[in-house]
Amino acid sequence: MSVELLKEKWSNTINSLTIGATKEQGGSRTSIITAGGESTLPYLFSEGEMPHRPVIAMEIFDVEPTDWPPVLKEPFKDVLNNPVEWAKKCVNKYQAQSLCLKLQGAHPDFGNLSADQAAATVKSVLGAVGVPLIILGCGNDEKDAAILPKCCEVAKGENCLFGDATEKNYKTLTAACLADGHNIIAESPIDINIAKQVNILISDMGFDLNKIAINPTIGALGYGMEYAYSIMERARLAALSGDKMLAMPFICFVGQEAWRAKEAKGPQAEHPQWGPEAERGPVWEATTAVSMLVAGADILVMRHPQAVAIVRGTIEKLMEK
Amino acid sequence: MDKATYTITFFHPQATQIEVNKGRDLLSAAVAAGVHINSSCGGDGVCGRCKVIIKKGDVQSEPSGRISMLERQKGYVLACQSTVHSDVDVEVPAASRLELDKISEQDLKLLRLKGIYSEASDIDKGKRIIAKDIFAHGPLATKLYLELPAPSLTDTVSDLERLYRAIRKIKDIPIIQTGLTNIKRLGRLFRESNWKVTVLLGKRNGTVEIVSVEPGDTSQRNFGIGLDIGTTTVSGQLVNLNTKEVLATKATYNKQATFGSDVISRIVYAAEGEGLEKLHHAVIDNINAIIEALVQELKINLNDVNAVMCAGNTTMAHLLLRVDPTFIRKEPYVSTANFVPVIRAAEAGIKINPRGLLSCVPGVSTYVGGDITAGVLACGLNRTDKMTMLIDVGTNGEIVLGNQDWLVSCAASAGPAFEGSGVKCGMRATAGAIQRVAISPGGETKVVTIGQAKPKGICGSGYIDCLAELFQKGIIDRNGKFSREKLDARIRMGEEGQEFVLVFKQDADCDYDIVITEADIENLKRSKGAIYAASSILLKKLNLGFSDIEQFYIAGGFGTYLDIDKAVTIGLLPDLQRKKFSFVGNSSLIGSREILLSSEAKKEAEAIAKKMTYLELSVEHAYMDEYVSALFFPHTDLSKFPSVKTK
Numbered sequence: 001m002s003v004e005l006l007k008e009k010w011s012n013t014i015n016s017l018t019i020g021a022t023k024e025q026g027g028s029r030t031s032i033i034t035a036g037g038e039s040t041l042p043y044l045f046s047e048g049e050m051p052h053r054p055v056i057a058m059e060i061f062d063v064e065p066t067d068w069p070p071v072l073k074e075p076f077k078d079v080l081n082n083p084v085e086w087a088k089k090c091v092n093k094y095q096a097q098s099l100c101l102k103l104q105g106a107h108p109d110f111g112n113l114s115a116d117q118a119a120a121t122v123k124s125v126l127g128a129v130g131v132p133l134i135i136l137g138c139g140n141d142e143k144d145a146a147i148l149p150k151c152c153e154v155a156k157g158e159n160c161l162f163g164d165a166t167e168k169n170y171k172t173l174t175a176a177c178l179a180d181g182h183n184i185i186a187e188s189p190i191d192i193n194i195a196k197q198v199n200i201l202i203s204d205m206g207f208d209l210n211k212i213a214i215n216p217t218i219g220a221l222g223y224g225m226e227y228a229y230s231i232m233e234r235a236r237l238a239a240l241s242g243d244k245m246l247a248m249p250f251i252c253f254v255g256q257e258a259w260r261a262k263e264a265k266g267p268q269a270e271h272p273q274w275g276p277e278a279e280r281g282p283v284w285e286a287t288t289a290v291s292m293l294v295a296g297a298d299i300l301v302m303r304h305p306q307a308v309a310i311v312r313g314t315i316e317k318l319m320e321k
Numbered sequence: 322m323d324k325a326t327y328t329i330t331f332f333h334p335q336a337t338q339i340e341v342n343k344g345r346d347l348l349s350a351a352v353a354a355g356v357h358i359n360s361s362c363g364g365d366g367v368c369g370r371c372k373v374i375i376k377k378g379d380v381q382s383e384p385s386g387r388i389s390m391l392e393r394q395k396g397y398v399l400a401c402q403s404t405v406h407s408d409v410d411v412e413v414p415a416a417s418r419l420e421l422d423k424i425s426e427q428d429l430k431l432l433r434l435k436g437i438y439s440e441a442s443d444i445d446k447g448k449r450i451i452a453k454d455i456f457a458h459g460p461l462a463t464k465l466y467l468e469l470p471a472p473s474l475t476d477t478v479s480d481l482e483r484l485y486r487a488i489r490k491i492k493d494i495p496i497i498q499t500g501l502t503n504i505k506r507l508g509r510l511f512r513e514s515n516w517k518v519t520v521l522l523g524k525r526n527g528t529v530e531i532v533s534v535e536p537g538d539t540s541q542r543n544f545g546i547g548l549d550i551g552t553t554t555v556s557g558q559l560v561n562l563n564t565k566e567v568l569a570t571k572a573t574y575n576k577q578a579t580f581g582s583d584v585i586s587r588i589v590y591a592a593e594g595e596g597l598e599k600l601h602h603a604v605i606d607n608i609n610a611i612i613e614a615l616v617q618e619l620k621i622n623l624n625d626v627n628a629v630m631c632a633g634n635t636t637m638a639h640l641l642l643r644v645d646p647t648f649i650r651k652e653p654y655v656s657t658a659n660f661v662p663v664i665r666a667a668e669a670g671i672k673i674n675p676r677g678l679l680s681c682v683p684g685v686s687t688y689v690g691g692d693i694t695a696g697v698l699a700c701g702l703n704r705t706d707k708m709t710m711l712i713d714v715g716t717n718g719e720i721v722l723g724n725q726d727w728l729v730s731c732a733a734s735a736g737p738a739f740e741g742s743g744v745k746c747g748m749r750a751t752a753g754a755i756q757r758v759a760i761s762p763g764g765e766t767k768v769v770t771i772g773q774a775k776p777k778g779i780c781g782s783g784y785i786d787c788l789a790e791l792f793q794k795g796i797i798d799r800n801g802k803f804s805r806e807k808l809d810a811r812i813r814m815g816e817e818g819q820e821f822v823l824v825f826k827q828d829a830d831c832d833y834d835i836v837i838t839e840a841d842i843e844n845l846k847r848s849k850g851a852i853y854a855a856s857s858i859l860l861k862k863l864n865l866g867f868s869d870i871e872q873f874y875i876a877g878g879f880g881t882y883l884d885i886d887k888a889v890t891i892g893l894l895p896d897l898q899r900k901k902f903s904f905v906g907n908s909s910l911i912g913s914r915e916i917l918l919s920s921e922a923k924k925e926a927e928a929i930a931k932k933m934t935y936l937e938l939s940v941e942h943a944y945m946d947e948y949v950s951a952l953f954f955p956h957t958d959l960s961k962f963p964s965v966k967t968k
Contacts, residue, residue, distance in 0.1 A: 167800050167802075168802070171804065191949060192946075193946065193949040193950040193952075193953075193957045194949065196950075196957050196958075197799070197800060197952075197953050197957050200799060200953075200957070200959065201798055201799055201800055204798065204799060245959075
C-alpha cells in the first residue's frame with residue numbers, strides 16, 4: 001500500500017518581477033528575465049509551481065575593484081578597468097543572462113565620480129550588451145541620492161532593477177524608480193520585520209508591489225548563512241500564507257559575501273591544509289549560492305565564472321520535475 | 322592666593338548661597354544648597370538637562386555636545402560637568418529648574434490631573450473602581466475607647482490584664498502584644514485618667530499590638546495615609562480611618578529624580594558612597610512634606626496620624642526602607658524583600674505618631690512591585706470573570722493579564738519618554754505642558770496646555786497626540802522619519818536632524834522653540850513598541866490574542882488626557898473596540914488606600930502578590946521579534962490595526 005504524502009496548500013503566490021524591456025516594450029534589451037512567481041516552498045513541485053527558474057546575474061564594477069583577491073580578478077584581468085568590456089565578456093564568454101553593475105566609483109573613498117560619470121557608464125553598458133541590468137549605488141547614502149536618480153533617468157524605458165533602498169534612504173530612490181519605471185531592491189539587515197517595513201514604506205509612496213525585490217542580506221557559508229536562511233524561510237512562509245507585504249522575490253548578493261570569507265580568498269601559501277584557492281574560492285561561492293537557492297533565492301548576484309557555471313548546472317537539476 | 326573655599330550663589334530666580342571647597346561640581350553643590358536642578362543621568366554628563374548659566378566667576382567645564390555653540394557663548398555649562406575655581410554666580414534657567422514643591426494644591430485643583438494627582442473629590446465623586454462594600458472595614462490601626470472597672474480587693478487582676486480583658490470583651494483577639502514602653506506608663510495613666518482611656522490597636526504581622534494608650538476619649542481622632550511612591554511622582558492621601566472618608570490628596574515630584582530618572586540609574590547611584598542614604602532621605606523628605614501639608618490643611622494633630630500604607634515599585638520600596646537595592650539589577654534579579662513586615666513608621670524616618678505603623682503593599686517580583694498589586698486590587702482584576710489586562714504606562718511599564726482564576730504579569734522597560742524625559746522638549750505633566758496637539762492639513766498647529774498656561778514643553782499625552790497627528794498628516798512616515806524633503810518654517814533642520822516646531826519661542830514660556838525631533842520620535846517609538854510587544858508576548862505565552870481581552874485598564878501618568886484613538890493610531894494600544902478601554906488613573910494610590918482601610922483588602926493583596934505569576938521578558942526569545950515589529954506606526958503587521966488610516 002502506498003503512503004499518501006501530506007501536501008501543503010498555500011493561499012498566496014510570490015510576485016513575478018520582470019527585469020528588462022525589449023524594443024516592443026519600450027526598451028532596447030534583446031532578452032528579459034522574470035523571477036519569482038512561486039506558489040510553493042522552493043522546489044516542492046508537488047505542492048505548487050515555480051514558473052520561473054532562478055536567475056544568476058554576474059556582478060561588474062564601474063571602476064577596478066580594490067578588494068577582490070587575485071583568484072577572482074584572474075578571469076577578468078584584461079577588463080577590470082573597463083565596465084563595457086567587462087560586461088561584454090560576461091555576456092559573450094560566460095553567457096550571463098543578466099548583469100549587476102555596481103557604481104562603486106561614485107563612493108567618496110573610491111574615486112568620487114560624479115552623477116554624470118555614473119550615468120554615462122550606465123548608458124554605455126546598456127549600449128554594449130542586450131541583457132537586462134541590475135544597477136547598484138555605491139553604498140554611501142548621500143552620494144547615492146545624488147547619482148541614482150540621474151542613472152534612473154538615462155536608463156528610462158529599460159526596466160532595470162535599482163538598489164538598494166533601505167529604511168533610511170528609500171525615498172529618493174523610490175521616487176526616481178517610480179518616475180522612470182524601474183524596479184527597486186528593498187534591503188533589510190537580516191530582519192523579517194524590517195524587510196516588511198521597508199516594503200510598506202516603499203509602497204506607501206505609491207510604488208507597485210510587483211516591482212520590488214527583497215534583499216534580505218545574507219551571510220556566506222560559515223558566516224551566519226543559517227541565520228539568513230531562516231529569515232528567508234520565515235518570510236517565504238509568511239508570504240505563501242497570505243502576507244502580501246513579503247510576497248516579493250529574493251535577490252541575494254552571494255558573490256559579495258562569499259568573497260569576503262577568509263576561507264574563500266585566503267591563499268594556499270598561508271593555509272596549506274586548505275588546498276588551492278583557485279578551486280576553493282569558486283566552490284565557496286557556489287556552496288553559498290546553492291544554499292540560498294534552497295532558502296528561496298530568485299536572483300543570485302555572483303562573481304566568479306566557475307561558480308556561476310556550477311550553480312547554473314545545479315539550477316538545471318533542481319528544476320527537473 | 323587660592324582660597325580653600327568659595328561661595329556659589331544660585332539664582333533660581335531667588336538667590337541661594339553655599340560655601341564649597343574648590344573643585345566641587347555645581348550639581349552636587351546645588352543639591353547640598355537645596356536648589357533643585359533637573360538631571361536624568363545622575364551627573365554623568367549625558368542627559369544635558371542640568372544646563373546653568375555662569376554669570377560671574379571661574380568654573381572649569383568638561384566639553385559637552387549637549388551645549389550648542391550659541392549656548393556656550395551665552396555662558397551655558399552642564400552643572401554636573403563644571404567645577405568651581407572662584408566665587409561664582411550661577412543662574413538656573415527655568416528649563417533646568419526642578420520645581421518640586423509647586424505642583425501641590427493649586428495645580429491639583431486647576432489641572433485635575435486624574436491619574437497622577439487625583440483630588441479627593443475626583444476619587445469620591447468620580448468613577449469608583451471599587452464598589453464601596455467589597456472589603457469589610459478593618460483598618461491597619463483602630464482605636465477603642467474603654468472605661469475600665471477600677472480594681473478592688475475582689476478584682477485584683479493586673480492593669481495590663483485588666484486592659485486585655487476589656488479589649489477582649491469588645492473584640493475577639495486571642496493574642497495581644499504590648500511593648501515595655503506602654504506597660505511602664507499604664508499604672509499612672511489609668512489612675513490619672515480615672516480608668517477612662519483610648520487604646521490604639523495595630524495589626525502587626527498576624528497579631529495585634531497595643532500601639533499606645535491615651536487618657537480620655539480620643540477615639541474619634543484616628544487618621545491614616547495612603548501613599549503611592551512612583552519613580553517620578555509621590556502621591557499621598559489622608560484618610561479618616563474610622564469613617565473611610567478621604568480628606569485630601571497631595572502629590573509632589575520624587576526628589577530622587579536629581580539622582581537619576583529611572584530605577585536602574587538610582588540603583589547604580591545607591592551603590593556609590595552615601596548614595597543609598599541620599600536616595601532614602603530624598604523620598605522620606607517627600608513623604609514628610611506631603612503628610613505635613615495634609616495635616617496642616619485639615620488642622621489635624623500629627624500624633625493622630627497612626628498608620629501609613631505605601632505602594633511602590635520594588636526599588637522604591639527598598640529605598641524607602643533604606644534597604645540596599647543592588648541585587649535587583651544583577652542576574653538572576655532577586656530583591657531583598659517583596660513582603661515587608663509592618664514596622665514603626667519612625668524606623669523609616671516618617672513623621673507621624675511616633676509609635677504609628679508603616680506597612681508596604683506586597684510586591685510580586687523584582688520588577689513588579691506593590692504598586693501593581695495595589696493596582697490589580699483597585700481594578701478588581703482578581704475578582705472579575707472577564708479576561709482583563711492592566712497596563713501601567715511608566716518608565717518601567719508593567720502589564721498584568723488575568724481574571725479571578727489566574728494572573729500573569731510582566732514588566733517592559735519602556736524608558737521615560739512618555740514621562741517627558743530623554744526627549745528634547747519633554748516635561749512632566751504640570752502647568753504649561755502641551756497635552757493636546759492638532760495639526761491641520763495645511764500644517765497649522767494648535768496646542769492645548771495643562772492649566773491653559775503658556776507652553777513650556779511637551780508631556781506624555783502631548784507626545785502621543787503629536788506623533789499621531791504627524792503620522793496621519795503624512796509629515797512623518799511609518800518609520801517615524803520626516804517624509805518631506807522640502808523644509809519650511811515648521812519642518813526644519815535642527816542640531817540633531819530634522820525637527821517639527823510645535824510652538825515658536827515668541828509664543829512659549831521658554832527661550833527656545835518647542836520642537837519634536839527625529840531622535841525624540843525614535844525614543845517614543847521604542848517606548849510604545851516595548852509596551853505593545855510586552856503585552857503581545859504576554860498574550861502569546863498564554864495562547865491568547867488581544868481580541869480575547871474583554872476589558873482593558875490603563876493606569877499611569879496620562880490621566881484623563883490620554884486620547885485613546887491617538888494612542889491606538891501610534892500603536893501604543895491595540896486596535897480594539899474603544900469602549901473596552903478605561904482609565905483608572907492612579908490605581909496604585911486607590912489600592913493602597915483600600916488596603917489601609919481593610920485588613921481583608923490587605924489579605925487579598927497578599928493573595929494577589931502570591932498568586933500572580935511573573936514572566937521575565939529578558940529571557941523570552943520572541944520578545945525581540947515582537948519589539949522590532951512594533952517599531953513602526955502603527956505596526957509592521959498593518960492587519961492588526963484595521964481602523965488606523967492615514968491622511
